[in-house]
Amino acid sequence: MNHIKERFAEESNKEVVLMCIGITSGVGRLLFGRIADFVPGVKKVYLQVISFLFIGLMSMMIPLCSVFGALIAVCLLMGLFDGCFISIMAPIAFELVGAQDVSQAIGFLLGFMSIPMTVGPPIAGLLRDNLGSYDVAFYLAGVPPLLGGAVLCSVPWIHEKWKQKEMSIIGGEKLEKMLENQTTLLPSSTGIIKKDSDPVF
Template structure:
């Protein structure tokens, strides 16, 4: 047995895994930083619909019984979304990053449009879209990490991502509640959540050109080294 964090007894394997998860050297990787910022933004808005969509429905004079079905519809759509998106993303000819980016962007735009939903059917349609598209965030994050950084960095990268997600999930809902206290409306909370989720999808579109730029720089460096040796 050894000490983890200097005080907790644990096995050497556990200590090594924890140390790898909390290795902050990945923050020097621009691609990882973009992905971490994207996850942070997504997590700020992720819980808003679960917490406030029923209350939003009640402000439209929708019964509590009908409003409760909205949460159920998110769960059903989310289950279907994870299965379908996971199946599609598993195909070798599919651009998984593109699916991830588009889903988050659509999810964010739909969430920002909740204030325009004035009846039960509109909210039900939104909940279905949100549940389906947010399934990409839950189901494809680890896969995208492997695609971007490699399998050997998955433990470290996922550990740091969970740190970003935890902080964002902690501050997101209170911000939404604070907005309601000021405006006495849930619309600003949904608007903020939608903008953050949409931003999380849009910033990820910067990764492919950045990868191409890094590959070009690496190729130039290799060519210059070969010329120097010749």
């Protein structure tokens, strides 16, 4: 809001920007929650990647907006993909770690999110005091979502490899158990055959 007050001092309804983010965030949660129902398994991560990319790009575009209408459009898009990020966070955690550990995974995620949310505003204030504007702070704020989106692209591939490895281990254990069962059954079956065949001879 301080950036908007400095850049668009002549505008009277500056608070409409926050309202736009809140409204489209609610719409995004409903919309992408429904879309996520049709995306199978871990591929929901790609929705998260898209939301990270848009949030990062929109953050970097805020200082470039010289018209108040353009800033509103950027904030509308940012709110929409913020809603996407929030709504599919839990389904992705469920797909990756399962029902037993999903609450712990979400707790870790929210815990890590609290660090930049706490440290970010003071750093932005320091940058403003030293550089005279919030532009660099917005550019830097867009970098972590872009990097996070790039890293998330590899999650489905890693998860698939891990799943294949787990299935091969389970398959090997099942094969060993089957062989053990066969070896325990073979002596008794041969003994039965001998007993049955003794009177014939």
